[in-house]
Amino acid sequence: MQSLFQILMLLLDVVWFFIIAHVIMSWLINFQVLNLHQQFVAQVWHMLNRILEPIYQPIRRILPPMSGIDLAPLITLVAVYALRIVLVNNAAVFY
Template identity: 75%
Template sequence: MQSLFQILMLLLDIVWFFIIAHVIMSWLINFQVLNLRQPLVAQIWDGVNRLLEPIYSRIRQFLPPMGGLDLAPLVALVAIMIIRIVLINNAAFFY
């Protein structure tokens, strides 16, 4: 069961990394440091969007419209941290 706990923590870490990468890329694209006309940047951006959009769309259903501000990544990061805390506090269940 310990391996199940470690796999869950690894998956949460991977999702955390993708969300952080998505946020940083969106800032770099908005500040025109990265250009979506470059094929590699466009492919990475499209791939990360396809991975995270199902998560963000479910979160956006519950969030009120905020103008141009998207709080879905922040809510997703907080949710991941809550899940990690719950898993760590209940780690004895996995051993």
């Protein structure tokens, strides 16, 4: 059962990393530091969008429009962190 706990924590860490990378890339693309015409940048951007959009869409449906500010990544990060707290506090179940 300890393996299950470690796998869940690893998956949450990967999701956390993907969200942070997506947010940073979106800033760099908006400030024209990165260019989507570069093949590698476009591939990474589209991969991150394919992975994260199914997570963001339900959150975006609930949130009211914020005039250009997307709070879905922030709420997703808070949810991932909350899941980590719940798992760590209930780690005794996995041992």
